Amino acid sequence: MIDLKDMFGGGDTAGFLGLPETGLEDLRADIVIYGADCATPYASVGAYCAGGAAAIRAGGAAYAGDLSRINFDLGGPILPAGVRAVDVGDLPTDPATPGANRACIAGATRQILAAGAVPVLLGGDDSLPIPMLDAYADRAPLSILQIDAHIDWRDTVQGESLGLSSTMRRASEMPHVARIVQVGARGVGSAGADALAAAQAWGAHLIPAHEVSQGGLERAIDLIPEGGDVVICFDCDALDPSVMPAVIAPTGAGLTHDAVLRLLRGVAARARIAGFAMVEFMPAADDAGRGARTAAQLLTTAVGLIGRQAASGDREDRSCP
Secondary structure (H helix, E strand, C coil): CCCHHHHHCCCCCCCHHHCCECCCCCCCCCEEEEEECCCCCCCCCCCCCCCHHHHHHHHCHHHCCCCCCEECCCCEECCCCCCCEEEEEECCCCCCCHHHHHHHHHHHHHHHHHCCCEEEEEECCCCCHHHHHHCCCCCCCEEEEEECCCCCCCCCECCECCCCCCHHHHHHCCCCEEEEEEECCCCCCCCCHHHHHHHHHHCCEEECHHHHHHHHHHHHHHHCCCCCEEEEEEEHHHECCCCCCCCCCCCCCCECHHHHHHHHHHHHHHCEEEEEEEECCCHHHCCCCHHHHHHHHHHHHHHHHHHHHHHHCCCCCCCCC
């Protein structure tokens, strides 16, 4: 196989896109990338997405280096001049210590927010967004855009209430979360009638995958409060398995890369992206790195959109004095 790193001028780097690597104690940046293998895994599956963040970073190795190169998904450079993004690596997590994992993820997110930067979390299982979102407690009102094949509204699974199937249910209980928009649900998942009823009773806006091409994409964008803060929770299984095989439950008729791109661009034009999580990347299920390259391409675009907001001053400075 041809190594595109040589052709594109990229290279093997630990940081995504070759971004500077630093620690949480020295955050002088507009965007901070950090990873985690798991937060609250179920005993039956464990940390099934361990290594996901590293795989996504590797998927972007061909783009590493010169960030002034053109990203045609955005019509301009990967990052605008003057915008600083860094990668602090992966947080220490252990499937045997879920409470410590959650505290670590929430604490890191708070540090990033306190530094006035936008957190970009890579993983890792689908439970990661729960402690990440919890760290936004003083950022009300917060909107969530979940892009996912599943709605994640189950109350408990195998006696666990903070696992991967309960992400949006737990988010709905956070006082600072004012709106939840969910795009991409399809097929038969783990949700039963009670989970759907709970989502509808709370007021979550559900746009199944089959509605996306019938005006659903525009409806989702319009549901994001204009000028507000939104955290985007992107689950890799939102994409069709033909382009994203690296997930635990591939489900046909998923979103296209173009649909996700248009959704991200539309939301960025309407609101401030206050955080981004890319989860459920399962390296063991990938096909010769194809899924990792797709994930890295989308992540590069998301980081570029956040960078453009920082460059334009659209992102409010909320750093601690």
